[in-house]
Amino acid sequence: MAKELPGYGTINVPKDRAVPFGAVTPAPVCTQDLFQTSNWRIVRPVKDDEKCTRCLICYMSCPDACWIYQEEQDLMEWVAGFCKGCQICINECPTGALTAVAELDFPDGVIRLDKPF
Amino acid sequence: MAKVHEITVWTRGVTMDKEGRDVINIFAKAAQMDGKHAQAFDNYEDLPDRVLVTVRKYVRLSDEEIEHKYIYHNENPEVVVIVEPTIVKGIDILRGMKKGGTLIINTNRSIDDMLKFIPNADLLATVATVDADGITGVRTVDFSGSEGGVDTSGIGKGVAAPICGAMARVTGWIKKENLAEIVGDVSGMERGYSEVKIKKLG
Numbered sequence: 001m002a003k004e005l006p007g008y009g010t011i012n013v014p015k016d017r018a019v020p021f022g023a024v025t026p027a028p029v030c031t032q033d034l035f036q037t038s039n040w041r042i043v044r045p046v047k048d049d050e051k052c053t054r055c056l057i058c059y060m061s062c063p064d065a066c067w068i069y070q071e072e073q074d075l076m077e078w079v080a081g082f083c084k085g086c087q088i089c090i091n092e093c094p095t096g097a098l099t100a101v102a103e104l105d106f107p108d109g110v111i112r113l114d115k116p117f
Numbered sequence: 118m119a120k121v122h123e124i125t126v127w128t129r130g131v132t133m134d135k136e137g138r139d140v141i142n143i144f145a146k147a148a149q150m151d152g153k154h155a156q157a158f159d160n161y162e163d164l165p166d167r168v169l170v171t172v173r174k175y176v177r178l179s180d181e182e183i184e185h186k187y188i189y190h191n192e193n194p195e196v197v198v199i200v201e202p203t204i205v206k207g208i209d210i211l212r213g214m215k216k217g218g219t220l221i222i223n224t225n226r227s228i229d230d231m232l233k234f235i236p237n238a239d240l241l242a243t244v245a246t247v248d249a250d251g252i253t254g255v256r257t258v259d260f261s262g263s264e265g266g267v268d269t270s271g272i273g274k275g276v277a278a279p280i281c282g283a284m285a286r287v288t289g290w291i292k293k294e295n296l297a298e299i300v301g302d303v304s305g306m307e308r309g310y311s312e313v314k315i316k317k318l319g
Contacts, residue, residue, distance in 0.1 A: 039207020040129075040169040084169065103203045104226060110206045110234065 031082065036111055037064070041085030043100040044109070047076060051097035058089035058098065080109050121183055122290065124176040125194035127210055129201050130165045134172065135257050135270075137200050139277035141174040143299050144284060147291040150298070154179045158189040171208050178290055196288055198280065199223060205234040217242040221287055221313075223249040223280055228316045238318070247283035247313040249276035253305045273300030279309025286310050 045058075058076065059067040066079040067089060090098045103109065124144065128137030138159055145157035156177040159165075163172040175191045177183055193213045202224035204210060211218065220241050222231055225248040232238050250256075255275040273281065278300040285291045293310055300306045 039171060039204075041207075042129075042169065042201065042203045103206060104224075104230075104234075107233070 031079075033081075036081050037084050038081050038109065038111055041083060041103050041109075043085050043087065044080075044083060044103050044106070045078065045085075045087070045090050045098045046101045047078065048097045048099070049075065051095045052076060053095055053097075055094065057092050057094060061088050061092040063088065081111070119179050119181040122178040122196070123191040123194045124178070124196040124198065124284075124288075125191045126174040126176070126198040126200060127204050127208070128172055128174065129168075129204070130163070130170040130172050131168045132258065133200050133256055133276075134165045136275050136277045136280075137172065137174045139257075139272045139275070140198060140200065140280055140284075141176045143273050143277060143281045143296065144176050144291060145178075146299050147281075147285070147295040148178050150295040151292060153290075154182050156183055161189055171204050195219065196221065196284070198284060200276065200280065202226065202231065205231060209237070211235065211237050211240050214240050216240050219243040219245070219287060221245045221247065221280070221283055223247055223276060225251050228314060241318050243287060243315060243317055245283060245287045245313050245315045247279055247309050249279035249283075249305075249309060252276075252279045252308045252312070253302055255302075271301045273306070274302050278302040278305040279312075282306040282309030282311075283313035286313050287315060 054069065054074065054076065056069060059069060063086065064082045064084065066083040068077045068079065070077050085103070087100055090100050126137050126140050128134060141157040145155035148155040158175040160172045160174060164170055165172040175189065177191070193215055195214070196219045197210055197214065199205060199210060199220070199222040202222050205222070211220070218241055220243070222245070224231060224246050226246070228244050228246055231246065232244065253276055257270055257275040281296055281300060282293065285293050285296055296306055297303050
């Protein structure tokens with residue numbers, strides 16, 4: 001389906017990806033490796049599985065979907081690559097299972113971006 | 118054309134943006150008081166209005182007039198200053214550096230601890246750390262200096278003062294007496310000058 005747009009030339013949309021006007025498009029289910037934001041982080045949340053009740057408030061309050069509930073192991077999983085260290089989950093956690101620990105205490109989590117942001 | 122010394126300062130947006138800007142302005146001003154030619158650039162490529170994003174500030178020093186004033190980007194920095202130590206994990210801070218460079222980090226951790234996070238540390242001849250947050254503990258936040266505005270809060274009142282003192286001692290390009298006339302926190306600058314830990318590599 002080729003479409004002529006004034007001033008923009010022609011864009012070719014494959015038939016299987018063409019979407020009618022007003023359609024609901026599915027959200028991307030994959031992570032965008034080009035938009036890693038973990039080098040913004042100064043502190044990281046460290047969870048205590050004993051105190052955690054799996055209430056999923058961290059999952060709901062995280063602006064970047066960095067907490068995932070793993071049903072098989074019944075554990076919360078933290079996504080290191082996109083956590084910006086905003087500490088919202090730490091403030092929202094009702095049982096105090098999350099604590100902020102300085103990022104330099106951990107040898108892992110090193111990413112070296114080519115671009116500064 | 119005389120040699121141009123390039124200094125890159127890495128800091129973080131909004132929370133430490135003003136301190137990083139103070140470092141370059143103080144350093145360039147102190148060099149100019151010594152009769153050197155200096156340029157200090159705020160950042161134009163990164164986005165300093167985003168909280169905690171890594172941003173750069175640049176200084177250039179030379180004995181003669183610096184001609185390339187329209188390039189606001191240090192391709193081969195000789196000295197890299199890290200205002201917030203976690204930046205070493207997130208980005209290749211020594212990018213473009215030629216062998217024999219200098220790295221100055223604001224941290225209370227040991228130099229060997231910090232070198233673990235720098236895979237290309239063989240480029241460095243000198244590493245120095247100064248605990249600027251421990252010396253003053255003040256991080257001034259001011260938005261008015263960005264985008265061509267004027268700093269109304271004065272310069273060198275926070276962690277920039279000890280960092281500049283450490284830079285004066287490590288590089289030797291500026292004098293402590295000139296710094297004392299510029300910075301707001303003179304005792305912090307003196308402590309940074311005397312308490313900086315320097316390690317020579319290889």
